[in-house]
Amino acid sequence: MWDEALDRARRFADGWLASLPERPVGVPVADAEMRARLDDRLPEEGRPAARVLDELASALEPGLVASGGPRYFGFVTGGALPVALGADWMVAAADQNAAARVMSPAAAAVEEVTGGWVLDLLGLPAEAAVGFVTGAQMANVSCLAAARHALLAAEGWDVEGDGLAGAPVPTVVVGEAVHSTVLRALRLLGLGSGRAVRVGADDQGRMRPERLREALAAIDGPVLVCAQAGQVDTGAGDPFDAVADLVAARPRAWLHVDGAFGLWAAAAPARRHLVAGVERADSWAVDAHKWLNVPYDCAMAIVRDPEALVAAHSTTAAYLTLGGSDPSGRTPESSRRARALPVHAALRHLGRQGVADLVERCCTLARQAADELARHPGIEVLNEVVLNQVLFAPRGVDPGELSQAIARDGTCWVGTSAWHGRPALRLSVSNWSTTPADVTRSTAAITALVDRLA
Template sequence: MDDLDAVLDRARRFADDWLGAVGERPVAVPVADADARARFDDRLPTHGRPAAEVLDELASALEPGLVASAGPRYFGFVTGGALPVAVGADWMVSAADQNAAVRVMSPAVAALEDVTGAWVCELLGLPAGSAVGFVTGAQMATVAGLAAARHALLAAQGWDVGAGGLAGAPVPTVVIGAMAHSTVLAALRLLGFGADRAVRVPADDQGRMRPELLRDLLASIDGPVLVCAQAGQVDTGACDPLDAVADAVGERASAWLHVDGAFGLWAAAAPARRHLVAGRERADSWAVDAHKWLNVPYDGAMAIVRDPAALAAAFSSAAAYITIGAGDPSGRTPESSRRARAVPIHAALRHLGRDGVADLVERCCTLARQAADELGAHPRIDVLNDVVLNQVLFAPRGADAAELSRAVAADGTCWVGTSAWHGRPALRLSVSNWSTTPADISRSTAAITTALDRLTGR
């Protein structure tokens, strides 16, 4: 126990040092891969070292290659920070070291998942009684939702995909929006649907699926269909018109509607933004992250399916020594052994409450609007999207977008990523962190415009 005390004390000192400085340290000063690798002794040791000494070495070697993505001016991806209560809860998860696979292995965690899943559905306005699986991220949440869809749609055609696979099966036609996220395509590959086989529906100038074209397309398709809609396009934040999409899908006798709501589905928690995802409750499955807008540590997300039996059919398993069924946490996820990742999600929801989550979402949206206004005031910056959520897409005139991104990263004040919109290179600023303030936004937009002025010789 003395050794354990020393280890935990050392870990606490690292956390204090890191979190105490994360708001002011350079956000992401580039470090060459070779330089980062050189800080670690790559020789496998023959003899062990004292535990606290190992943590000392780690703390030293990890710098300066850590990115302050948990800080208030990291805007490159839709990345939340970590609420203090969620950090504390995550430490408890590691200390208790529970395997959340089956109820008998951790009755407390299984009960907590039941409660937390119901909270998530209530907060997001999704059907009560839906099955909720706690997964690593929106990638696996999408895999889970589409796996449930695959089982249900094929079962309705008299085909057991779990037993017979896809060879010779009446495979559903998959329909996605033209601006669908890459994780949807990855899920289609993993599940055997094929990314290139998906039929794409054209999108409007903000990346929203056009429902009138979806309706026409569905009328031309025979057999079952799987439609993947989107709440929160990754560049613009735009949401597909889910009510109209659900109307079109509802006209089919055999159809499944999945919503990729990795970050945008949280708009349902904010009364002033809820209209953006109207109709969300009419879908059959949903994917939503917690380590984005809910600001819990990596990793944490939810796969939500209206029909619990469909999700259980996709993931339940049995062996002589164990059965993982619909009532077990991992009967709702692609994993068996896994950590109790619902605990920090529960802690964050308990700490914030309904009003706190709404305030967090609304505050980030307001800050994104501030960033768009400040960037758009520069004569050489074009804001390319309607800022409806937390995404600001902008492009410089007279300078290369990638070069501007590198200059901003080298400055260290903030970090913004690159993208492209209708063929035009662009940059994307995503506001998702609980600790970001109006001052952080102004400080960051000033750094961006200053870097642009230097590149253009102004």
């Protein structure tokens, strides 16, 4: 019964993975055509598993983006290390509910060990608690929920029991270049994105300490400061030591760091200076499915005070008491897959040196891409390339038109953005399989398109 279905899945996986190095990266099929490839009628009678999987593979393949391939530079998207993909298959086959230790002692043990490895690699406090969540969005939500609990508990307010009506709500302070996931987390937690105090940033998106000092001086009561490791357009990190000094000077304050991809700089000795002082924060959000290259979806919510994280997330259901010793007592989810296993496999496979090499290699390739693009008179690189992000804009060509042309060409894929009101394109090197030849092939395609459009 299992052999036939798994054989079909393996057949699809083999073909798909083998195609990644050379297949067109973008999606040439239109939305309407893609929808038409799927039979939208719910069948009255069931179909054999092998037939279902074969039909799905045939229907979906034209609309699949080669985001795991070596020349996909959109957003900040990693590929999947073979060992992490294999571990993810094991997760699906074992089908463990990782909510409680009693449901899967194996999943709970993997989370404990892997969480410790992550703290060690990133240079974060060994006593911190780690919750494995879907992505940086929920990591930010989880960390800020812990911050909300701690700050209001210090004011004598039980936010989990009494809600926010009438509460001494903390003032949230964010940088001008804050990521949208932090703002959405504030909305989801009832803290309000519009209430957040915006602090001026420099030309790379780094929070200005002098502006933060001015903002904090005007605030009474508890304060929650959200800093950033790896601004999504430039890769820049906030000056954490200076920010931490200002936050530490206040009696009722919490410092959170959104480090979705940039926090991994701490794992590479040559890049660690970019996040110096980040360990002084109270909480950190970091993805695994970006730079660590595990399959979607996986991220970590890390909080220095385990009690704050557990208090914000544990449930009191009589039949299911998820406390600090249970994995889901540290996350917003109850039923959840054992998503820590691919992280564990990736870290065991790479080791400390391998993680550092992965980070450094991507940064070196980003520098290569920036240099090759900048040599073309029709392209301007807009950021200081300190990490894996390259922000650039064409001269005399509409960036949106160039982006569409790049997607149609299929050699590579880059994202669009806007920087200080100027439309731009963003190239992010995050994949373990990208080579210098992939970068040169991609920049050559981009510059040729600039010439053609100009």
